[in-house]
Amino acid sequence: MTGIASIDLFITVFNYLILIFAVLVMSSYIILAIISSVSLKEYLRENRFVNYNALLSLESAPRVSLIAPAYNEGKTIEENVKSLLAINYNNFDVIVVNDGSKDDSIPVLIKAFDLVKSSREYHPQISTKEVKNIYTSTNSAFSKLIVVDKMNGGKADALNVGMNVSKNPYLVCIDVDCIMDKDVLLKLAKPYLEQSDKRVIATGGVVRIANSCVIRSGKLVEVKAPDNFLARVQVIEYLRAFILGRMAWSKLDGLLIISGAFGMFDREIAMKSGGYDTNTVGEDMELIVRMRRYMIDHKQPYAVQYIPDPLCWTEAPESYKILGKQRSRWMRGTIETLWTHRKMMFNPKYKTLGLLSYPYWLFFEYYAPLIEFTGLVITIILAALGIISWTFFFLFILLVYSFAVLFSMIALYSEEATFKRYETLADLRKLVAVAFLEPIIFHPFTVYAALKGNWEKISGNKGWGDMTRTGFDKRPQ
Amino acid sequence: MIALSPQYQFNYYQLETVIYWAIIVIFGIALFFLGLTLSKKLRRIKELKCRQALQKRIDSLLFEMLFTDIPVEEVVNSPEFQKNLQSVLFQRVTIKAIIGLHHNYSGNYSKKLEQFYAESGLASYSLKKLNSSQWPHVVEGIRDLSSLNYQKAYPRIVSLQNHKSTFVQTEVLLGMIKLKGIAEILKFRNKSLYLNDWVQSNILFSVKKHRISAPDDLSDLLESKNNSIVLLAIRLMNYYKKAEHYDALLVFYQQTKNLQLKKEIALVLEKTEYIN
Numbered sequence: 001m002t003g004i005a006s007i008d009l010f011i012t013v014f015n016y017l018i019l020i021f022a023v024l025v026m027s028s029y030i031i032l033a034i035i036s037s038v039s040l041k042e043y044l045r046e047n048r049f050v051n052y053n054a055l056l057s058l059e060s061a062p063r064v065s066l067i068a069p070a071y072n073e074g075k076t077i078e079e080n081v082k083s084l085l086a087i088n089y090n091n092f093d094v095i096v097v098n099d100g101s102k103d104d105s106i107p108v109l110i111k112a113f114d115l116v117k118s119s120r121e122y123h124p125q126i127s128t129k130e131v132k133n134i135y136t137s138t139n140s141a142f143s144k145l146i147v148v149d150k151m152n153g154g155k156a157d158a159l160n161v162g163m164n165v166s167k168n169p170y171l172v173c174i175d176v177d178c179i180m181d182k183d184v185l186l187k188l189a190k191p192y193l194e195q196s197d198k199r200v201i202a203t204g205g206v207v208r209i210a211n212s213c214v215i216r217s218g219k220l221v222e223v224k225a226p227d228n229f230l231a232r233v234q235v236i237e238y239l240r241a242f243i244l245g246r247m248a249w250s251k252l253d254g255l256l257i258i259s260g261a262f263g264m265f266d267r268e269i270a271m272k273s274g275g276y277d278t279n280t281v282g283e284d285m286e287l288i289v290r291m292r293r294y295m296i297d298h299k300q301p302y303a304v305q306y307i308p309d310p311l312c313w314t315e316a317p318e319s320y321k322i323l324g325k326q327r328s329r330w331m332r333g334t335i336e337t338l339w340t341h342r343k344m345m346f347n348p349k350y351k352t353l354g355l356l357s358y359p360y361w362l363f364f365e366y367y368a369p370l371i372e373f374t375g376l377v378i379t380i381i382l383a384a385l386g387i388i389s390w391t392f393f394f395l396f397i398l399l400v401y402s403f404a405v406l407f408s409m410i411a412l413y414s415e416e417a418t419f420k421r422y423e424t425l426a427d428l429r430k431l432v433a434v435a436f437l438e439p440i441i442f443h444p445f446t447v448y449a450a451l452k453g454n455w456e457k458i459s460g461n462k463g464w465g466d467m468t469r470t471g472f473d474k475r476p477q
Numbered sequence: 478m479i480a481l482s483p484q485y486q487f488n489y490y491q492l493e494t495v496i497y498w499a500i501i502v503i504f505g506i507a508l509f510f511l512g513l514t515l516s517k518k519l520r521r522i523k524e525l526k527c528r529q530a531l532q533k534r535i536d537s538l539l540f541e542m543l544f545t546d547i548p549v550e551e552v553v554n555s556p557e558f559q560k561n562l563q564s565v566l567f568q569r570v571t572i573k574a575i576i577g578l579h580h581n582y583s584g585n586y587s588k589k590l591e592q593f594y595a596e597s598g599l600a601s602y603s604l605k606k607l608n609s610s611q612w613p614h615v616v617e618g619i620r621d622l623s624s625l626n627y628q629k630a631y632p633r634i635v636s637l638q639n640h641k642s643t644f645v646q647t648e649v650l651l652g653m654i655k656l657k658g659i660a661e662i663l664k665f666r667n668k669s670l671y672l673n674d675w676v677q678s679n680i681l682f683s684v685k686k687h688r689i690s691a692p693d694d695l696s697d698l699l700e701s702k703n704n705s706i707v708l709l710a711i712r713l714m715n716y717y718k719k720a721e722h723y724d725a726l727l728v729f730y731q732q733t734k735n736l737q738l739k740k741e742i743a744l745v746l747e748k749t750e751y752i753n
Contacts, residue, residue, distance in 0.1 A: 019492075046644065049616050054682035058674065059715065060744060193674035392489045395496045402500050406507040413514045420521065428518055432511060 011387060018375045022396075025364055026403050033410055035248035040418055043247075043308055052186040055193070056090055062189050063091040063169060064264070067162030068176040069155050070096055074103035078112040080176045083218030085144060089185035093144045095162045096176070100129075100152025109147050114139040118146075124164045126275035129153035131161060155260075156276035156283040163275055166267060173284075174262040179210055179220050179313040188264040191305040198303040201266045201291050204258030205306070206242040208421070209235045210313035220313055225427040230323060232434045233442040234316040239411040243308065243418070250306030254357035256292075256337075258304070260284030262312045269294060269302075280340070282333015289341050289353075296350055310419055324449045331453025332461075334366055369450035401439045408435035524566075531567060535574050542593065543578070543586055553597045568602045575599070576624050580686075594625045607633055612642035619645070623652035631656050647676050651683050659684055659713065660692035665706060672705040681712060691717040696725035707738055715745040723749055 055061055066084055070077055077096075084094045098105050109115055115135035122131040128150070135147040150161050159173050172188060174180070181187070188203045211231035214222035226232045249255045260283065273294040276283045288304065295302040317323040338361060345362065347354035379396075382388045412431055415422065422428060434442075542552045552558060561567045572594070579590045594600050606618030607630075615637065622630040634656070638649045650670075653661040662680075672680070683689070691713070698710030707729075714722035723746065730742045 045613055048613055049620060049644075049648075051679070051682065054679045055675075057681035057685055058678040058712070060674075060712075060741060061678070190675060193678065196671065196673055389489055389493075392493055392496075395493055395500065398500050399496050399503070402503040402507065406503050406510070409507045409510040409514070413510045413517075416514045416517050416521075425518060425522070428514065 007387075011382065014375075014378060015388075018371075018379070021371055021375075022400065025368065028360065028364060029244070029403075029407055032248040033244040033407070033414075035251050036244045037414060039251040040243065040247050040308055040414065044418060047309075050190075052183050052190070053088075055186045055189060056088070058193075059090065061090050062192050064089065064093075064172055064185055064189065065162065065166035065168040065170070065267075066092060066094045066172045066174060066185075067159055067166065068094065068096050068174055069099050069158030069162070070101065070105055070176050071099045071152070071155075071158075072101045072103045072105065073176055074101065074105040074108050076177065077105050078108055079218060081109065081113070081145065084174075084176075084180070085142065086182070086218070087180060087185055088182045089189070091168075092185060093146060093166075093168065095146045095148060095165055097148045097150060097158040097162050097165075099150060099154070099158040106147075106149050110135065113137045113142045113145055113147070115145075115147055122148075122164065124161075125271055126160045126164055128157050128161045128164065134165065154278055156278040156280070159283070160275040160278070163267060163271060169267050170264055171267050171270065172262060172264045173260070174312075175260065175314065177315065178207075178261050179215060179218065180262070181309070181311040182219065184262070184311045185264075187307055187309055187311060191303075191307075192264075195303055198301040199266065199269075199295075200305055201269045201295060201302045202258055202263060202288055203305040203307060204246075204255075204263040204288075205311040206246075206308055207238065207259045207261045207312045207314050208242075208310045209238055209316045211316055211318065213313065223421045223423070225422055225430040226316070226318075228318040229434065229437075230320070230442070231316040231318050232430060233438050236408050236411060236431060236435055236438055237442070238316075239415050240407060243414045244407070244411055246306055247308050249357065250304070252352050252356065253304075254352040254360075255304050255306055256289055256353070256357045256361060257285040258288050258306075259312070261314050263288075265291070277340070280333055280336040281329050282337050285333060286337045286340060289337055289344075292353060293341065293344070293350070296353075308418075310421060320445065323445070324452065327446055327449030328453035328456055331366075331369075331450045332457045334361065335454070335457050338362055338366060369447040370454065372447055373451060404439035404443065405435055408438060528566065528570060531570050532574065534561075535567075535571050539571075539574060539578060539590075539593075543582070543589060549589060549593045549596055552593065558597070562598060568599060571597075572599055572603065572621050572625075576621065579625060591626050595627060595629075600625070600627050600630070603627070604630060604633065607637065612640070612645050615640065615642070615645050616648045619648045619652045623655040626656065628656060646670070647679070650676075651679060654680060654683055654689065655687055658692065659689050659695070662706070662709065662713075663692065663694065663697060666698055666701045666703070668706075669703060670705075671703075672709055677705070677709050677712060680709060681716060684713065684716065691719060696722060699725055699729045704735060704738065707735075708741060711738065711741045711745060 066087070068080070068084060070080075073080065081094065081096055096109065098109075114137050116138055118134045118136040120134050120136070122134060124131075130151045132149045132151065135149070137143060137145050146165060148161055148165055150158065162173070163171060170189070170192065172185065184205075188205065191203050192200045208223075209226060209231055210220065211226035211228060212224045213220055214224065225235060246255060246257075263284070265287075269291050270287065273287070273290045275287070277286045277290070280286050292302070292304065317326055338358070341358070344350045344354040344358045346359060350358070379388065379393055383390050383393045409432075412428070412435065416428075422431065538552065538558070541547060542549065575590050575594055579587050582590070600622065603618045603621040606614045606621075609615055609618070619634055619637070622634065631653070634649055634652045637645055638653075640646055640649070650661075650665070650672075653664075695710060695713060695717070698706055698713075701707050701710070711726065714726060726742050726746060730739060730746065733739060733742075
């Protein structure tokens with residue numbers, strides 16, 4: 001210590017705060033992992049004998065609209081749409097919303113699916129950008145397809161158009177470039193059939209990384225650990241988030257997010273809640289929080305269900321540039337949602353959401369990178385000045401590192417004990433290796449991206465940024 | 478300025494010792510999980526190989542039995558089969574293979590498979606599962622026995638209808654329907670058992686898959702005070718598409734005040750000339 005009382009006091013308080021924060025973060029992760037493991041085991045037991053095809057026998061199965069916003073997807077849109085139309089379900093239609101693409105998306109769709117302008121009029125319940133045309137097919141094979149051509153307004157606006165156009169009571173909002181399990185709708189719809197005392201307002205599932213996986217005709221044939229280092233680390237990250245995190249939040253009835261890549265919603269409640277917010281880049285999280293608030297404010301019993309089966313496979317960014325844009329956007333989305341719904345903070349009216357989920361997101365998702373960075377900088381300065389020992393500093397870093405490795409190992413074990421999608425020893429070896437490297441290489445980058453997201457929010461950046469992807473081969477073989 | 482008394486000041490030395498031990502413990506647990514994952518994967522790979530080899534042998538055995546004149550007794554009493562039958566994995570894989578074939582073949586072939594299941598001792602293996610304290614085993618047992626039409630299991634399956642697990646209760650209902658036909662539903666006419674849409678879709682699936690014919694008195698279900706049973710009856714009538722059902726449905730449509738039931742009946746009758 002310095003011998004100067006005020007500085008010593010600051011250092012002591014600072015050290016205690018950092019230590020308490022670290023212990024709280026680690027403990028919360030472990031508690032969530034335990035809850036997840038128990039509920040995952042229960043889920044697998046209950047669904048071991050489920051025959052999802054049984055749902056195909058029910059003519060009055062929930063009617064669903066798959067809404068797929070598309071922007072400049074001309075090269076892959078035909079195969080993407082064919083892949084969506086081939087989903088195994090009775091009562092569904094596919095609404096492709098062309099969000100003012102500058103490429104040839106619309107001519108490609110017109111040609112491929114024999115589309116003609118429909119006499120159907122657009123009467124928006126949620127206001128959106130102008131809709132130019134609505135197309136339907138003259139070919140009965142594509143009778144489930146509706147294509148909407150609209151002025152560019154962003155993903156949330158396109159999804160709102162899809163909501164307005166849909167006449168079905170349930171909506172599945174998806175990213176058109178994702179690979180869906182053929183039974184995705186059967187699995188998402190099941191909770192809506194089972195609940196009787198509560199209204200299921202949304203179901204969401206697990207998103208997995210598809211890089212390096214074998215994909216043929218729009219179907220996932222073989223799961224492999226990605227060859228690219230960044231994509232491989234994201235496999236670990238997604239396993240931790242989805243298997244060890246969201247499952248627990250679902251069990252606690254505190255799920256604040258359903259992935260934007262795919263989720264199923266009760267259309268009526270989504271519309272009454274106002275649809276997707278076009279002023280945020282975190283529209284997926286914001287909508288689910290708003291829908292939950294709506295139900296609580298109107299004193300209606302409801303449920304949000306989470307399906308831990310891997311149903312949606314997405315392409316993860318393989319370059320730091322794209323990853324950085326994605327993560328800073330996620331951070332901006334988090335900030336915007338937390339700010340919009342700040343009234344929920346420690347508000348007992350919102351039960352788990354207000355007392356647990358919201359504070360958790362605020363402290364451990366939003367503040368964590370800020371605290372981590374600030375703590376690291378101050379500790380290095382203090383160590384450099386000789387006020388605290390370097391041994392203490394490195395031991396503390398090693399403690400955090402070892403915990404991150406432990407958590408990744410638990411995630412890998414959970415995957416092996418449950419869904420077992422990475423089949424070979426080579427895959428396991430690759431994933432274990434990145435688990436050891438992730439805290440040193442990947443994590444600091446995500447902290448940097450989160451800080452950048454904060455800065456972008458302060459400086460008024462509202463864009464999505466270019467998210468160029470390689471794309472999957474969905475052509476028939 | 479506030480000065481902290483020494484006991485509240487950060488004791489780096491003490492804390493370093495704690496952190497040092499925490500790191501060792503955490504790394505130890507991480508390595509433990511790594512070991513567990515590795516052993517699980519190795520075991521799974523080994524079991525998969527074993528299962529594939531077993532599957533080949535079982536398939537050839539079953540195909541030989543089905544498509545040649547070899548009697549069931551001869552296969553069952555062969556020393557090789559008797560030896561393999563001691564293995565639980567063998568029993569599980571064989572039952573799965575029989576159910577698969579039973580689903581794909583009908584007539585004499587399916588009768589022969591049912592006979593093989595009963596005489597080989599595999600049915601006894603499934604029956605034992607009904608006594609398990611774990612409900613998934615009980616469900617599995619009921620499913621195997623009913624899928625392979627093992628009629629002797631009927632009383633035992635019925636005795637499980639008040640099982641504490643709702644999953645077992647549902648499976649009992651499905652098992653009863655598979656073994657004795659859709660008339661079994663009539664037994665639940667005055668019960669309060671709630672059949673949600675998911676359970677109903679499973680019943681309809683079983684009816685379609687096993688081509689279960691309609692009972693004469695299906696319309697009686699419309700008199701049930703249990704709305705979920707009535708809803709199921711309407712859906713079954715929609716599947717069977719019999720004229721006499723439509724008459725009963727039309728009468729019920731005019732009498733009932735339940736909007737969900739009205740909507741469901743309308744869906745059925747819209748396809749006919751009864752409602753335009």
